[in-house]
Amino acid sequence: MRRMLLITGASGVVGHRVAHLLAARGTRARLMARDPGKVQAPPGCEVVAGDYADPGSLAAPFRGIDTALIVSGYAREGDRARLHGHAISAAAHAGVRHLVYLSFQGASPSSRFPMARDHALTEGLLAASGVPYTALRDSLYLDAIPHLFDRDGVVRGPAGAGRAAFVSREDVAQTVVAVLLQPPAVSGALDVTGPEALSLYDVAARVSGLVGRPLRYEDETVEAGRLWRATSGAPDWEVETWLGSYLAQAAGELEPVSETVTRLTGRVPLTLERHFTEFPEQLAPLRVGPR
Template identity: 50%
Template sequence: MVLPTPALAVTGATGRLGGRVARRLAAAGTAQRLVVRDPARAPDLADAEVVPADYADPTAARHALAGISTVFMVSATESADRVSQHQSFIDSAVAAGVDRIVYVSFVGAAPDATFTLARDHWATEEHLRASGLRHTILRDNLYLDFLSLLAGDDGVIRGPAGNGRVAAVAQDDIADVAAVVLGRPEAHDGACYDLTGPDSLTLTEVAAKLSSAMGRTVSYHPESIEEAYASRARYGAPDWQVEAWVSTYLAIAAGELATVSDTVQRLTGHPPISLDDYLHRLR
């Protein structure tokens, strides 16, 4: 029996965020097409078909999106050409006859954002707006899930964040919001949502919470910009990536990640997960 074409496609389903969204949609009984680079890694979900495609391959992308109305678009893996990959995929969506894209962006996305990758997200947003597609933009803060990974082996979080604050958001909360939006996408056309956690914390406060929860001492060392570049030079990463790493902390110092929004509570009906709650779940 030939199954009907699903109206919804989810990208990034082999990753942490896209996989969470796909599993929530499957639990709700929503048919979906999982557009992934490696089908062997795609989750095995009810009412989900798997189609291979890469953002930078227009032919494969058009084929993968044929017959689809709404696309959940997770940003591509960080790379020097990520913006061009995003633009190519959006163009492929237009060519395939897609109606709308729900795009995962970053809070404070702007052409002059301190965080360099937030500028990339702005460029993608602008291309999406110019495409003529209906769209919804989910601007996530830093992932709460990754705060516990900021400390080095010596238990020190290093970065030029000063006393700035960050309202980090859990990936589970982002996925909950995405599932709500994708459940009735037409109700969210044109919306741009900032997604944050319930608290705006300094990295000193983050370190204290990690110390309490993890049973080891974690501290924060506010590096200078020069120290930040020097301490990351040993990784041998390309310049654009090192700049992205350092500018994450500089965006915190500039106050660009500090604002707490009510979006998670308002759209999902439940409060966002705090760092304390998240760390408690890890125990």
């Protein structure tokens, strides 16, 4: 019998890639997004509207679904887990048999990273829902590295020499597909990381070699980071979220390297160099010198 899959956040990078990987394997999923018009769906996929902030909009997307991917949303601490709870409740009410949740490495109530604390709350909601689940705790994305640097080729933040097991979104998407197609029998959380843990000093040095210009990391105090980030006009909660990502790295929360990608997909996760060889367009902003 054909299993019905739901991909939430289908207009995002990971959701989009998961949908296309499934289609390449002959599996067509139902795709959910707040704005269905933004979804670039594979042929034959059903696209539906659904918004975590509107619980009433979630009943139809989850109806008849066997396994669903819940892609985490973006909101201030506390609100985020509440919104995820709406999706989890809709899934439980619809009789979904397994939930796959995109969590974050180091998810814990005591994490220095506000989003990781919210992910821990969401994992608690999953456990309490009675629906079997797999929380995939991915590390920082290799894809995001170019956006860390300013126009002068400098990345600043209070990460010190802390390391993170940066992972490619491609490896995350491949792992999600593996779990959607063959959900584990036991609920739980799995770290999804790259093959090595890198400091921001390492990242700057290695990306410098790829783009042919000097890049560097400058460690800074929390106070300096907060002051600098506040000048962007970002709300306080976003400033604290940004700081927290660096502090979690400094504290070693993102350092453990897992074998989840290889164990579930048979692939060796991409190194920094291999990732940017496969996705060279991501380095384009760094190939332009200071202005």
